[in-house]
Amino acid sequence: MEEAFTSLAGGLAVAIQPMNLLFALIGVLLGTAVGVLPGIGPALTVALLLPITFKLDPAGSIIMFAGIYYGGMYGGSTTAILINAPGESASMATALEGNLMAKAGRGGPALATAAIGSFVAGTIATLGLTLLAPYLVDIAVSFGPEDYFALMCVAFVTVSATFGDSPIRGLTSLFIGLMLGLVGIDLLSGQTRLSFGVQALYDGVEVTTLAVGLFAVGEALYVASRRHIQEERLEAIRGSLWMTREDWKRSWKPWLRGTAYGFPIGALPAGGAEIPTFLSYATERRLTKHPEDFGKGAIEGVAGPEAANNAAAAGTLVPLLTLGLPTSATAAMLLAGFQQYNLNPGPLLFAERPEVVWGLIASLFIANGMLLVLNLPLVGLWVRLLAIPQPWLYAGILVFATMGTIAANPSPVELMMLTVFGALGFLMRRFDYPIAPVIVGLILGPIAESQLRRALSISLGDPMTLLQSPISATLLAIALLALVAPFFLKGLGRFRAVED
Amino acid sequence: MAFSSQRRIDVAGLVIALVLLLLAGLVWWDMSSLQILSPYDLGPKVMPIIVSAGLTLLAVGNAVSAFRGDLPARDSLDWKPIVLVLGALACLIALIAFGGGFMIGTALLFAATSTAFGRRAFVTDLGIGAAIAAVIYLLFVKLLTLSLPAGPLERLF
Numbered sequence: 001m002e003e004a005f006t007s008l009a010g011g012l013a014v015a016i017q018p019m020n021l022l023f024a025l026i027g028v029l030l031g032t033a034v035g036v037l038p039g040i041g042p043a044l045t046v047a048l049l050l051p052i053t054f055k056l057d058p059a060g061s062i063i064m065f066a067g068i069y070y071g072g073m074y075g076g077s078t079t080a081i082l083i084n085a086p087g088e089s090a091s092m093a094t095a096l097e098g099n100l101m102a103k104a105g106r107g108g109p110a111l112a113t114a115a116i117g118s119f120v121a122g123t124i125a126t127l128g129l130t131l132l133a134p135y136l137v138d139i140a141v142s143f144g145p146e147d148y149f150a151l152m153c154v155a156f157v158t159v160s161a162t163f164g165d166s167p168i169r170g171l172t173s174l175f176i177g178l179m180l181g182l183v184g185i186d187l188l189s190g191q192t193r194l195s196f197g198v199q200a201l202y203d204g205v206e207v208t209t210l211a212v213g214l215f216a217v218g219e220a221l222y223v224a225s226r227r228h229i230q231e232e233r234l235e236a237i238r239g240s241l242w243m244t245r246e247d248w249k250r251s252w253k254p255w256l257r258g259t260a261y262g263f264p265i266g267a268l269p270a271g272g273a274e275i276p277t278f279l280s281y282a283t284e285r286r287l288t289k290h291p292e293d294f295g296k297g298a299i300e301g302v303a304g305p306e307a308a309n310n311a312a313a314a315g316t317l318v319p320l321l322t323l324g325l326p327t328s329a330t331a332a333m334l335l336a337g338f339q340q341y342n343l344n345p346g347p348l349l350f351a352e353r354p355e356v357v358w359g360l361i362a363s364l365f366i367a368n369g370m371l372l373v374l375n376l377p378l379v380g381l382w383v384r385l386l387a388i389p390q391p392w393l394y395a396g397i398l399v400f401a402t403m404g405t406i407a408a409n410p411s412p413v414e415l416m417m418l419t420v421f422g423a424l425g426f427l428m429r430r431f432d433y434p435i436a437p438v439i440v441g442l443i444l445g446p447i448a449e450s451q452l453r454r455a456l457s458i459s460l461g462d463p464m465t466l467l468q469s470p471i472s473a474t475l476l477a478i479a480l481l482a483l484v485a486p487f488f489l490k491g492l493g494r495f496r497a498v499e500d
Numbered sequence: 501m502a503f504s505s506q507r508r509i510d511v512a513g514l515v516i517a518l519v520l521l522l523l524a525g526l527v528w529w530d531m532s533s534l535q536i537l538s539p540y541d542l543g544p545k546v547m548p549i550i551v552s553a554g555l556t557l558l559a560v561g562n563a564v565s566a567f568r569g570d571l572p573a574r575d576s577l578d579w580k581p582i583v584l585v586l587g588a589l590a591c592l593i594a595l596i597a598f599g600g601g602f603m604i605g606t607a608l609l610f611a612a613t614s615t616a617f618g619r620r621a622f623v624t625d626l627g628i629g630a631a632i633a634a635v636i637y638l639l640f641v642k643l644l645t646l647s648l649p650a651g652p653l654e655r656l657f
Contacts, residue, residue: 052640166570168561172520175554179527182551186544189537193548194530217589224581224616391617392628395610398585399629402592402609403602403636403648410649412597419589426582431516432572449547456546 004134011358015366020063024363027064028370031071036079036382039219040397042072043439046333047211048400050340051408058341059356063363065337066317069330070122070364073273073313074371077114077306078382081107082235090273090309093281097294097301102235104297109243111379113251113299114306116243119372120252121259121307125314126364128263129321133350133361136322140347146455146466148323150475152448154482155269155325160437162482169433176424177441180205181449188453200413207336207443209405211329213418214435216401218425220394225426227390241376251303254284258307266315269327273312280304314364321345321357324447329436332443339443513566517559524555581616588612601651606633 014020030049034040046065053061073090080091081098094114101110143151160170183194184204195201243251261276261283284300285291294301317334319325324346326332338345343353350357375382405418428435459465467473531548542549565571592605610629611622619625640648648654 165572166565168558168565171554172516172558172562175551175558176523178547178551179523179555182527182548186534189535189544191534191544193534193544194527196530217585220613221582221585224585224613225578226575227581227618228576228578389619391614391619391625394617395613395625395629396632398613399606399610399632399636402589402606403633403640406596406602406648407640410596412593415589415593415596419586419593422589423586430574430577431512445547453543453546456542461542 004130007134007354007358008130008362010354011360011362014059014355014359015063015362019057020060020359020363021366023060023064024067024367025370027067028071028074028367028374030064031068031073032075032078032371032375032382033071033385034068035072035075035077036385037075037388037393038079038083038386039223039394041076041215041330042069043211043329043333043436044215045072046330046337047208047215048404050208050333050337051404053337054340054408058343059359062334062337062341062343062356062360063367065334066360066364067367067370069313069334070310070367071371072330073122073310074115074118074375075382077118077302077309078111078375078379079386081110081114081302082383083386084235090277090312092274093277093305094302094309096281096305097298099235100295101297101299101302106297106299107235108241109247109299110297110302112241112243112376113247113303115372115375115379117251117255117258117303117307118310119368120255121262121309121311122314122368122371123365124256124259125263125266125311126361126368128267129314129318129364130361132267132318133322133357136318137347137350140323143471144455144469145451145458146469147471147475149448149451149455150466150469150472150479151269151323151325152444152451153479154475155319155327155444156437156441156448157479157482158269159327159440160434162486165432165434167483167486169431170437173428173433173435173437174441177438178445179441180210180438181442181445188450198413200411204446205417205442206408206414207333207439208408209414209417210421210442211333211439212401212405213421214425214428214438215329216397217418217422218429218435220398221422221426222429223390223394225430241379247299250290250299254280254300254304255307257283257287258304258309259311262308262311262313263315266312266327267318268315269319269325273309273316273328276308276312277305280308317361317364321360322347322350326440326444329439332436332439335443508569510566510569510571513571514563517563517566520555520559520562524552524559527552527555584612584616585609595651596649599649599651601654602649603630603633603637603653604651606630606636 030045031042034045045068076091077094080095081102084095084099098110101107156174160174161167183201185192185202192202258280261280265276266273281301281304284304285294288298288300290298316327316331319327320331320334324344326335343349405414455465466476527548531545534544536543588609592609595605596602607626607629611625614625615622637648637654
């Protein structure tokens with residue numbers, strides 16, 4: 001406990017350096033902006049910024065990336081409340097009651113309870129991260145390669161199969177990502193795989209190209225192709241921005257309960273923020289003293305899910321930082337951010353570069369405070385971003401997407417891959433295959449492979465080594481259970497269908 | 501109607517399953533030419549074997565869902581904007597491959613995407629796209645010292 005706070009104090013000294021404060025500020029501003037704008041999320045933004053920040057200081061740019069992550073969560077709620085077009089699945093629960101509140105002229109308090117709830121949840125969850133991280137690091141140190149491999153199997157299964165709409169489609173996405181992860185020169189044997197003699201493929205598939213293609217190009221194609229179907233309407237913010245005493249009274253318990261759902265579920269490698277937000281929504285609906293308000297805009301239905309959303313975002317940083325295990329697309333992009341500086345999140349990073357890890361954690365507290373201060377007074381400004389005409393918005397997104405790709409690697413082949421991944425992203429959206437598992441597969445696949453091969457070479461090729469370590473055997477059993485469960489418990493991931 | 505109680509077979513789903521099967525075969529074929537360096541384990545072949553086997557199983561799984569009609573319902577589709585955006589991307593790739601620089605291609609991409617999203621002001625958008633491209637070029641090349649492919653327009657700066 002004390003150790004954690006000493007480390008945090010050291011991190012604080014890093015985080016309050018003027019340059020790092022500036023990076024955090026840029027991060028939260030960018031994050032909020034992209035969170036508000038439909039069509040761009042935090043994962044895409046980090047992907048676009050990766051090549052540009054290559055030459056910057058590692059601690060500074062990682063602080064900025066984390067700011068984008070937190071900011072994106074804040075901004076997403078604004079869009080969800082005002083135009084009922086949640087930018088990401090984690091904001092869907094917020095949109096349910098939030099948009100109704102906005103239509104009923106209570107958009108101001110809805111935005112306020114979302115922002116304050118996010119701050120409360122984010123702060124508590126970051127505190128949880130601070131306290132939990134040292135323990136997990138101590139445990140992770142004793143992990144052998146077979147245990148790591150088994151742990152990654154758990155992450156693969158939970159991210160792709162357990163909580164999605166369809167385990168088969170989720171696993172299909174994952175295996176496409178794993179396949180892309182095979183492309184290029186195998187570092188251990190020096191042989192090329194799946195490159196077909198194309199020199200540009202020897203370095204493997206760039207995570208940024210894949211993420212930008214799937215998210216930016218794929219999303220643009222998808223939205224353009226169905227523009228004739230849906231029109232979005234922006235609700236003006238009416239009513240005071242301030243919450244009444246009654247609003248506070250109805251909000252604080254949902255905030256805490258949302259945090260209690262979000263942080264543990266985010267911290268377990270259980271795949272994202274969608275589950276806790278819907279759990280929180282269902283709980284608030286059941287516990288409320290004003291059941292008549294649900295369906296007309298109940299403030300509890302905004303406060304709880306928003307808190308759960310932000311707590312889960314902080315929670316996903318626990319496995320990411322202590323074990324190097326990304327469980328969402330944005331976490332995978334953050335991992336890519338670490339990797340571009342040859343930093344590998346995990347127990348070693350805590351020992352070798354404490355200033356980076358703890359600087360990041362400390363800056364999360366600061367970013368949270370900045371977001372609260374920026375969001376409430378500036379909400380009018382953010383809303384104006386939504387007035388950008390859709391043609392220009394998507395044209396601009398595509399220009400930045402291609403530009404970022406060319407800047408990372410000025411070759412036509414890279415752009416061809418971007419286009420192919422864009423088409424893939426479009427098809428995946430159309431046939432409802434989840435995107436995140438592809439990215440997690442690409443980035444985690446090679447790491448899992450190297451752990452597996454290390455384990456196998458220690459055991460002289462005997463695969464039973466995976467079952468002889470008690471940790472690894474337990475984790476593999478969990479993975480198997482998580483894989484099989486959705487086939488038997490239909491509806492485990494069907495919160496969406498229930499709530500619609 | 502004897503068949504009305506059965507759900508229709510999803511042809512697109514079957515195509516997806518077939519593509520997955522082809523990918524599995526591709527991974528397997530590529531794996532078979534790899535050399536094993538250590539006599540004890542499969543080395544670089546382990547992961548391709550896992551991936552190929554997984555893709556095969558998933559091809560079967562996807563085919564089963566296609567036969568059962570389990571795929572989500574799909575809305576009608578407007579192909580024109582997709583062709584427009586992909587065409588503009590192809591132009592950009594060609595321009596960069598043949599030394600036309602990225603600014604012309606970027607302006608074209610901006611205008612084409614904007615048209616795909618329903619704007620009817622192609623020439624204006626071409627100008628806006630060019631202006632954005634110029635600003636980004638200066639920002640990237642002068643400020644961030646990153647290199648972007650240069651063509652006739654870029655050399656003016």
